Amino acid sequence: MFRQLLLSLVVIGAAAVAYVFFVPGASETLARFGITLPFGQPAEAAVGPAGQQQAASPGQRGPGGGGGQGGGGRGNRTMVVVTAPVLLATINDKLTSIGEGAAAHSVTVVSPASGTLAELTVRPGDAVSAGAVIGRLDADAERIAQERAKLAFDDAQTALDRTNALAKASNTTTVQVAAAQLAFNNARLELQNADLALQKRTISTPIAGTVGLFQVSAGNTVTSQSVVTTIEDTSHILVSFWVPERYASAITTGMPLTAAAVALPGQSIAGEVNAVDNRIDPASRTLKVEAAIPNDAGRLRPGMSFSVSMSFPGEQFPSVDPLAIQWSSAGSYLWKFVEGKVERVPVEIIQRNSDGVLVKAELSEGDQVVTQGVQQLTAGASVRLLDDPSGGQGEGRKQQSQGNPS
8 A cells, every 4th residue: 555655646746747847837837826846947037148037938948948930929920921923814715616517508409390310411529500400301292292382382373463464454353353362372371381391301400519419310210309419509618506605795797716627637717607596595505606617629518527716805804823712701812912911802703723713803913912821810910921032030030139139
């Protein structure tokens, strides 16, 4: 029992000695309870080399303890910070979209009548003018019908001339003249009908362009709805593409743009907006736009995929280092460095990029904002830059010279 009691006293004594020597502020705590230590200096004061009494800082521990940087109290210490300049960045100034090309004009040519295709007068890829004949149907029956109608027309014309001559000599009645005139008119209509039937045996193109592949060949039987080929006017290409609705008010007809065909890498072609749709697609929230691109060389084909680029005035916002953004219950803010002090500036985040954060705030290009050392800043606090020419020691040396005179 005696050994255990002695061991307990030794442990308690060792703990007390360790508390006094190793716990900062232990002397002050014991002094408040009326316990004065027989060793060490009082916690309230320390004697300097010249015999002058100095106030002990919280960082001092007896005669050999030194204060913090500059020897000043924590409340008077100048914070060291790192700043970065504010840049200006522009957004929504460029638009790139993928579209599909189509011919300026495209016509699907069908057979005007039923029958056997006698011949094709052009080949796929040939350039034709408007009204050019590209094929013919068998027309023997129609040619005979036209000749018969012409004979009937000539006979009616002769009869009408003879009747009119008799009428002038008062040798015929008005009824006979009217009958001759009616017969002539009917013969003329029959001849026109025969001419039209003969014309329908010829297949022609209504527009100028390039002939596509034929869907029928000579000798095939076709109907009045059979597709023969397609004529494409590729003097310029129309590219349809979609843009986000935020650009809807900025896009107008005639705006310049550039397009690059995926099949022709490295080649950009200048064009312009040809048409803009009148409504936003509610499903995709996009607007359909049509661009016209010249095709003088004839290298562009309908159906090609194009990358379309457009430029806009855009919007400019201050761009700051992401480390400068801080948050509070009131929202986001940052610290602006102005003549050795910091100002709190509320910001509204517009866009986050890999190299900076675009914000809406009262900032100008070149302003300095704090990026490191922001944790203990307060509005109006004095700060010092880490890369100060004095090396960050000027203020500390001044305080040390005042507290430790030589």
